[in-house]
Amino acid sequence: MSEEKQVFKDDSQLRQKTMIADHYSRLAAAPDTGEKSVYTFVPGNLTELIRNFDLLPVLPEINALQSAMRGKSKEYIAAAEREGHSEDVCTYVKCDVGMKRAGNVGPTGERLPDPDLLLLSYTGCFTFMKWFEILKQEYDCPVTMLHVPYQGEGEITDSMRKYVVDQIKQKIIPALEKASGKKFDIDKLREQLRRSAQAEDDLVAVLESAKNRPSPIDAYFGGVYYIGPIFTAFRGTEQAVDYYRLLNQEIQERVRLGKGPVTPDGEMKEERFRLVVEGPPNWTNFREFWKMFSEEGAVCVASSYTKVGGVYDTGFRHDPDRPLESLAEYCLGCYTNLNLPSRVDTLERYVREYQADGLLVNSIKSCNSFSAGQLMMLREVGDRTGVPCGFVESDLVDPRYFSGSNIKNRLESYFQMIEQKRGGVQV
């Protein structure tokens, strides 16, 4: 919390903070107000549909990473491991289990409500299925599952889309109706999706602003810190439309003024390295990790992790004229639901379109969905683009696997490598 006081924030970030705080307050008050909550995941989230029934989304991954940023994850993970959860598996899951044991206290210090429904959006990560099986044993509430097939052959087929749409129609909507006591309103959903698409336009404009030199945003650290989060829990709301409009205006103004990104330590002055980053960030030492880049003048101009909640920069938009089909396509298109060749193509495109100096992989110990195959991806992108590729290792929310000095050394060597390569090119 002491770090929080020193953080520099733009207007959009302040608005984000208020929106998130209000959301958590509503959740905390839910047992008194009678509002109901649905636990679900970020990838393939059906936020518009959840809010169509005036239900409040709760995202366990977000709770876990917030716990890590507040320094709570170590004790939560230890509590789960004492109960028999293996040290080998996803630390988000263990952090969530431990948080439940400690009273399910959210990031604002207030208790989160128990779920009225567990909506398992099984998209792009096998662990999600096990996670909600575990939560099902913890809570006395119904559970419904949306199985989203993997794009193994690099495409969305008609049968995949139909399978997802049929599940939404026949399982998910009835489960939400039952949990909320309200009927599904397709017209309301169309309106929500129209707003989603509006916000998506602004989100993409913000992300693509990083093509400028200097980049006005950090599309990895900033991407997960203030660009992306609002999108998940608020997509389809007027608030989200307003937020992304404001953010985009701010960012375009930064472009006009030739400014670099805002970091927690203030505005970055000199852009020395432009990087594409693959993999989730570490959350236990988030600010320290970010600082290792910003101090060196390294800006992340594109990242894959900001696409796990949805890939919009290839043109996908939620479509009010095809509401359920576009929800299905959204779920099917999330980054971790893409096969490895598609992921490599995406990273290669980012390196080229954002004129990056290199690709850096932050390999996460407890995330096989991301990590398995990253070494090959790194080589492949390097071969195709010729840019230097770097590799560091950490974990999502387990502080035992963040070795600051080791990562810093590797990053410094990596930046030297980029400089040497530049020298070579100039000669």
Add this chain to the structure above:
Amino acid sequence: MSANRILELVESAEETYRDMSLASVKAWKEKTGGLAIGFMPIYVPRELLHAQGVLPVGIMGGGDDLEIIRGDAYYQSYICHIPRSTIELGLGGQLDCLDGMLFPAICDVIRNLSGMWKFEFPEKLSRYLDVPQDFTPEMGGEFYKSELLALIADLEKRGARPYDKEALRASIRLFNELGGIVRDLYALRRASPWKVPTAELYCLQRAATIWPVEEAITILREYHELVLADETRTPMDQARVVLAGSFCEQPPLGLIKTLERSGCYIVDDDFIQVHRWITRSLDVEGDPLEALVNGFLFDAMASPTRYCGDKTKGTELVTRVETAGAEGVLFCAPSFCDPALLDQPMAVASIEKAGIPWTAFRYSENNGQFQVIREQAGTFADSIKLWSGV
């Protein structure tokens, strides 16, 4: 005489599955001119491949015979062992005789390996076989059928025989027969574990993922008859245990032998589940493709890789313990195996509720030291024999 023949069969099975050059597959291809397609754990509908004249070949990692050199450059240290040994086999040319690989949907590591295969072996068929986690015929069933039709089309493109209903019915009959023999052997082991040592059953089952089904039926049937008749195999005072968690990366054979020598009769296990995944014979009267789909939806084994829905995790394991008359559970999972290790606390909760003793350890397919596990399993077996019922 019968003891020698049993030994001969088991040795031949061990030789087959340990032969990483896949000589028997090469010989089959030479003889038939057919395609051979590798598949990874846990389950693929081998009937479909067989009906199109394709030899399904189980690829279950490199075990403890393979030195990993290139594979380690593909995987971080915190990822399980089977993908690195499989990619090692591929890069080393041992899998060259295969015309493709199937990667069933069981976890993110095997899923991502399917993409790596596309990069490394672009000339081969590399297919991720998605399976439904919704088990209704109108949703999950329809989706699974579309996956099978896509597989059929892929195989045809590679030169396999066109899909034919009658051929599939005939193949289903054969795999029903093989499944029946394996289930009989499991039943015999439950009844008389001294007749069917798990190390032997393991070798035979493993080789039966490589042998053509017709040959596998003949060999496993002969083994069944021989061990039934063998009066030299007599019971010992061992603890009866169910071994859970070894459904993907396989333990080294030495580990299985170690567990048996430590005083355990393994009366049920998760090894090589492809033969038992569908728990009964499939229908051969109606549409055979529907039979495969319905078998997967309604008659598949419970598994950590299969969504449990409204059921309580671990109840199936309790049932298995009871059916097998087991006295305890050994959780024996590969290191870094997400499905097994994420499932384990839930399974433990159920078996503890049922008052069933358990212990747990992890392995890698290339482990060579078993002393610690032997002591742990031996102590567990002793505690069961000494203290159960007290």
